Amino acid sequence: MLFETLVIVVLITPISATSAWVLRNDVQKFWQTILLYIGPIIDAWFVWLLLDWLEMGFFSIWGCTISAGIISSMLLQPMFSPRRLAVFRLSWQQVRRRPRQAALMMAGLLVASSIITSSLVVGDSLDSTLSKEVEAVYGDTDLLIFQKDRRTGFSFDLDSNLTNAFGQELMDARIADEWSHGIDTTATLSRSDGLALPSAAWYAYEGWQGVAINQVAADELKMSKGDVLEISWFSYSDDGELVRSSENLTISSVISMDGRGSMSGTKSPALFTSLELSQQLQSKQWKVNMMRVSLVDGKSASASKGEIESALDEIIDYESAGFEINTDQDSMSISNSNGLGRLDSSFMESWNENKTSLLGEGTSMEVLQIPLVQIEQGAKVMSLPDDRIEEVLITEEGDWYVSGGAVSFQKERGGSSHGWEVPNGGLIRDVTLLSDSLLVAHSDGLVEVPDDRDEDLTHHIEGKEVMVAALFEQELPELPSTIFSMDYLQVSGEDWLAVSHITGKEVYHYSNSEWIETELTGEWLHYDGEVMAGSPTTGWTTISGTQSPNWPAVKGGLLIDNNSIYSFDGDENYLADFDPVCDERVFSYDGEVICSTAFGAVVDSGELSPRLPLTVDIGGFGVMPQLLLATDGPLSPAEGDVLISSRLSLLNSSENVLFNGLIPWAYGDISPTTLEIEGNMSSINAPGFDELESIIIGFVNLSDGEILAASDEGERSILVVNGANQSGIEIWLDSISGVESMNLKIVAAKEEALQTAEEGAGALSAMFLVFGAFTIGAGILLVLTIVMMLAESRRADEAIMRAIGLKRSDMRSLALMEGMMTSFAASVLGGIFGLFLAWLVSLAFSSVFASAGADGIAYSFSIESMLVGMSSGFIIAMVTLWGTAFWTSKLNIVQALRGLSPMRKRGIPWWLILLLIVFVGTGLLAGLSIFTFDSSSPLRFALWHVMASCIIIGLIPVFTFILPHIRGWSIRNSGRNTMAAIGISLALWALSPDSWAPVDSGVKPDEITFAVMGIIQVFAGVLILTGVAPRLASWVISKSFLAKRIGPVAKVSLAHPAAAPLRTAVIMGMFSLTVFSVIVLAGYSVQFEEHSSGYVEDASGEFEILLSSSRQVPLELSSDPNEWNLETTDPGDIDAVGIVNRAVVWIDDDEDRIGYILRGVDSGFIEHGAIPLEDWDRALGETQQEAWESLKINENVVFVDSSFALIDPNTGESISGMNLPIGKSILLIDISNPGNSREVVVGGILSQSSQLFSQGIWMDGEIVDEQYGGVVTRIYVSHGSDISSAELEKSLSSDLAPDGVYTSIIEDEILLILGLIFAILTIFQAYLALGLVVGIAGIGVVTYRSVSERSGQIGMLRALGFRKKMVMSGMIIEVSWTSLLGMINGAIVAIAFHYALYQTFWEEQGAELILPWFEVISMVLGGWILVLFATWIPVSRATKVTPSQALSSID
Secondary structure, eight states, X not given: OHHHHHXXXXXXXXHHHHHHHHTTTTSSSHHHHHHHHHHHHHHHHHXXXXXXXXXXXXXXXXXXXXXXXXXXHHHHHHHHOHHHHHHHHHHHHHHHHOHHHHHHHHHHHHHHHHHHHHHHHHHHHHHHHHHHHHHHHHTTOOEEEEXXXXXXXXXXXXXXXXXXXXXXXXXXXXXXXXXXXXXXXXXXXXXXXXXXXXXXXXXXXXXXXXXXXXXXXXHHHTOOTTOEEEEEEEEEOTTSOEEEEXXXXXXXXXXXXXXXXXXXXXXXXXXXXXXXXXXXXXXXXXXXXXXXXXXXXXXXXXXXXXXXXXXXXXXXXXXXXXXXXXXXXXXXXXXXXXXXXXXXXXXXXXXXXXXXXXXXXXXXXXXXXXXXXXXXXXXXXXXXXXXXXXXXXXXSSXXXXXXXXXXXXXXXXXXXXXXXXXXXXXXXXXXXXXXXXXXXXXXXXXEEEESSTTSOOEEEEESSOOOOOOXXXXXXXXXXXXXXXXXXXXXXXXXXXXXXXXXXXXXXXXXTTEEEEOSOOOSEEEESSSXXXXXXXXXXXXXXXXXXXXXXXXXXXXXEEXXXXXXXXXXXXXXEEOOTTSOSSOEEESXXXXXXXXXXXXXXXXXXXXXXXSEEEXXXXXXXXXXXXXXXXXXXXXXXXXXXXXXGTTSOTTSOEEEEEHHXXXXXXXXXXXXXXXXXXXXXXXXXXXXXXXXXXEEEOHHHHHHHTTOXXXXXXXXXXXXXXXXXXXXXXXXXXXXXXXXXXXXXXXXXHHHHHHHHHHHHHHHHHHHHHXXXXXXXXXXXXXXXXXXXXXXXXXXXXXXXXXXXXHHHHHHHHHHHHHHHHHHHHHHHHHHHXXXXXXXXXXXXXXXXXXXXXXXXXXXXXXXXXXXXXXXXXXXXXXXXXXXXXXXXXHHHXXXXXXXXXXXXOHHHHHHHHHHHHHXXXXXHHGGGSOTTOTHHHHHHHHHHHHHHHHHHHIIXXXXXXXXXXXXXXHHHHHHHHHHHHHXXXXXXXXXXXXXXXXXXXXXXXXXXXXXXXXXXXXXXXHHTHHHHHHHHHHTSTHHHHHHHHHHHHHHHHHHSHHHHHHHHHHHHHHHHHHHHHHHHXXXXXXXXXXXXXXXXXXXXXXXXXXXXXXXXXXXXXXXXXXXXXXXXXXXXXXXXXXXXXXXXXXXXXXXXXXEEEOHHHHHTTOSOEEEEOGGGOSSHHXXXXXXXXXXXXXXXXXXXTSEETTTXXXXXXXXXXXXXXXXXXXXXXXXXXXXXXXXXXXXXXXXXXXXXXXEEHHHHHHHHOOEEEEEEEEEOTTXXXXXXXXXXXXXXXXXXXXXXXXXXXXXXXXXXHHHXXXXXXXXXXXXXXXXXXXXXXXXXXXXXXXXXXXXXXXXXXXXXXXXXXXXHHHHHHHHHHHHHHHHHHHXXXXXXXXXXIIGGGTOOOOOOHXXXXXXXHHHHHHHHHHHHHHHHHHHTOOHHHHHHOOO
16 A cells, blocks of 8 residues: 555646645645645545555556546645636636537547547456356356366366365365366267257266256257257277267256356357266266366465465375385385376486485386387287287288287288287187188187288177188087087088097088088198198098107197108108297298297297287286386496397397387387397396296387387386385375376366456457547547637637736636536546447447357446546546647737737747757657667567657757747748648658668568558648648649639638648648548458458368367268268268368477477378468479378478468567478477477468468378377368258258267358458447547537637628638638548558558568558548538538628627
């Protein structure tokens, strides 16, 4: 309060101290002088105190405080000074005796308050509209607490027990008075007949019962209580797949659109269910994803966030935060179950800061687990389905590996591999090799697995166990119930079957439509010249009865003896020796030996090459990928080296090995890391490492590990601690576990939404204030005109007052007291009129928004806005009147009493010198201010022009007025000459090139510079017209054929404006300023309209319809419309489909990092032409089509939207904040895993409207999908000429809405947006046109007063021979001269301004120059006609003045 009191003293002292000093000799007692000084300060302080207590805003408090100080000072003077009492009475009498003059003054003064009030009330209306929506959405909810996955857009689940503890703690701490927890998600709502809402909010909170929809959903779906509603939603499965689920529910109630019903918005559909039902349907037992908190009264949500975090930190222990501790005697390991299961870098930093005290005498080891997807040395090693192989089948294309429950195929023996696993842990019963696939009989069916990974599986039988991998139609022979295995063989079209069961092993042959049991026994079948059967212990027996030696047998007709392999075809044939690493269970031979081993398999081609499975079964830990480990300390090999396990001991240690990490691979990064084999893990002498042999495949350096694991620097998987204080570590873990470690978001949702609404309303108010400032300026000029006219008409009265003893200070006080009365009334009336004006604007906005199907702005106002408008208008009026009071008080009593025109004093007025000093000083200050801005700031241009203009205004009078008077030169019309010289100099300065400006550093001048220059040039034009135009016009008329016709009339008409140059300049300024502002905005509108004409093509390319959704409800449609399950739509009507997926990434250009949208396109999008490019690297192709097609070849090339290329002149930076020219390299970083990144190069820039309709970084869709988890949110559709876009969009909406798909016609959507923009610009133009109304009213007033004042002159003209027609013509010429020249001046400057803007902002964008000729002509011509209408009555009165009436009049 002390600071505010001092500010009040500083602000009010100049007002009160001046009156106290001037009246010090007029008051009777000293205390009265003191009271004159401190009284206004005290009154102002009380007003401040009252408004502060009422919690009014800054501007309303201080505007009313200053106004109260002014009013108090004016009213205290007549209370203590008899002289000022007389002045006060005189001023009151002036108002009462001359109500028309008072009304005229009030009309001019209320402009400012009405404009300011209306601008603020428009903001109030928007704020109220948005605030009501916010209140409806959030109700009593102040805070939202949740976890959010920025990559997917889904909320993470929280344990309901934990959120229960949160809520209870907040209640106990008296922070919250209510809380609730539940599940927020999005669902598609459908009826049985297909009518659907693609996306609706689904809320489920504790305590709710049944299934309800809000009234909006009920109206749109035409459903009511008791109807069956189908809901479908997306969620992530345990393996990270996005899965769509659906369920039919019966509606138990329909909720009105208040309270709970408007949680998603007052116009948005929503579904409400019990929490238990939502948890059950979404398989989220004891889980919630949202907590809503209502704070106790008086608490601010944003201010309470720190207190809430502290309260929640006390509850969150290390287990809640996701940390896991496993102990084994004096050893413990710390890991994290969240996300990728890593301890992030911040955790490790905290550990390193505290480990000295936590470890004591113990030790620690940081471990980074690196899951692998491939190892390569000459061949790809990881190609097996399991580490225990049951059979190897060799083909020309590659090798099939068969395990107990899976198969895999490796191309060309050492190439890439793919596999298939029996679902639900089932077993393989039999396999049969086909020409290009493997037929697999398993416990859940019969499937054909192709050897091409891009082909689909063929399921011949599903849902039941199949024992034989055969496609025959006959029934199997009668077999025992317990069968161990079956083996099928087809030879020359005949079927053979070996069956192993509990009582024996038989071989059957299918002949003559029946199965015949043969004399062969065995569990395997093979053909090599003749059919044979075999088993591991009995060897092989041919159908002819030949028995193999008593050697161990393996599948494939092979025998084993003394580390050698033999084939058997009735004879034993030596094939090759095998290495002892083979476990003698499975062999295959085609010139090279493939055998099973304890760890997988080996290929012996002269050199041994191991084969390992992709995963390994680790007992109770389940199945895990093959892992490398990276650790700190002495166990870590050098960077670039690897210590391998015994399972890789067959690799050539002299050759490098290529490793691919599973996580980078999953994210689309297939580039391997090359490492050199340093040694074997067995060389590490550490306890427990023997057990790691079956789990860990090697050790690498942490630096290499971070690359292979795609981890952020410093991230670890496990922290292993030995011999430390375990309880102390648990306490430390609890201490660091909290809101931050859980990545909990505590959002002051309601407060932030209200703040956003307030900011939006403030921005709208600011725009109206900016546009209204021109009208306010016109109003001030009108007030100046009225004051000058009234001063002229009251010269005799004021001279009498001066003659009877009033001082100049009394005359100023008289003007100010009268002005205070009229200003106060005008401010109140202006505030009321401003309310009406804002109501009209609100109606206009509502009409505009209604045309777009949206709600309008609900009219609303606040007392605060009215106070700001009225106090601001009052202060502006008093400042204006205070300035004019100094001029009007300088009255020559004798001249005024004699009715003589005021004569200018000889010499140079002191105020002129002071004014020139002020202008020069302002110019120099502006020049010095240039150096306070950055060299690239375009504001330097504005300051440069302000400096030059002020110096020109300050120096020109020195040469055209002061110097001639000092030297005694006789120069006529030196005042008008000075005005003309200033105007011409300013105009010439405007024509000077920007390159002259020493502040030019390659940055273009911005809008502020142009606005400054525009207003200055309007001022310059007025000065030129006032100083030169009348004389020039008179000279032209006298020298032309018009001399006889209108010469006398024109000279007389122009003489009055020339005789009163100041008044003429003010009136011209009113018209110029208003017309300038309206035409500039109109020019921008027509230029934008021309520029936006290509927006439809920019956004749609050759497509017409857009199917869209969100990340939470992605599109599940293929590129083939025939697969869309269309019912009312003919797929043949669709001739092209372009799929675009979406992700969110960080963009890093080595200087900044911003979050942005990443979009991926498919081939269909590209082949149909995609969307237009503004520019691209011609190395990608000569045409746009070739450039787009190159994205499929150049995976590291991206196209960016125009926000990265369009420069904001205010900052010199791009609109997005990051400049990305063609050829620049950037890093795309996964927003949820910074270790996953890709370096790309900008290859092109999309069309300029892309920043509005096609935002994003565009690249190959497969990369966005695989590396960044992109989901399909857009599908572009094109159709043929046989159907219209409207028809196709309607039918697609009917078919696809149940799948959560929004359909829209791209052209309609864009034209709707553009229509809204143009309509809003039209509203602003109409608001600016108020200034023209003020100008027209002003010239009507001037003409009316002019006729009254000049009735004597008109009578003399009539006496000299002027006819009525000549008088009327003269008055019309005079009125038209002042108004029309003002409007033309404003129009010319506006056209020049528009051209300069075009050259700076539009030309380089390829836009054609469009001049707003229609607006110019309509404004000038229409304004002139309105002026003639407004002045018709006073002009007609002038013609009725007779010579006798005029000459006999005393006044």
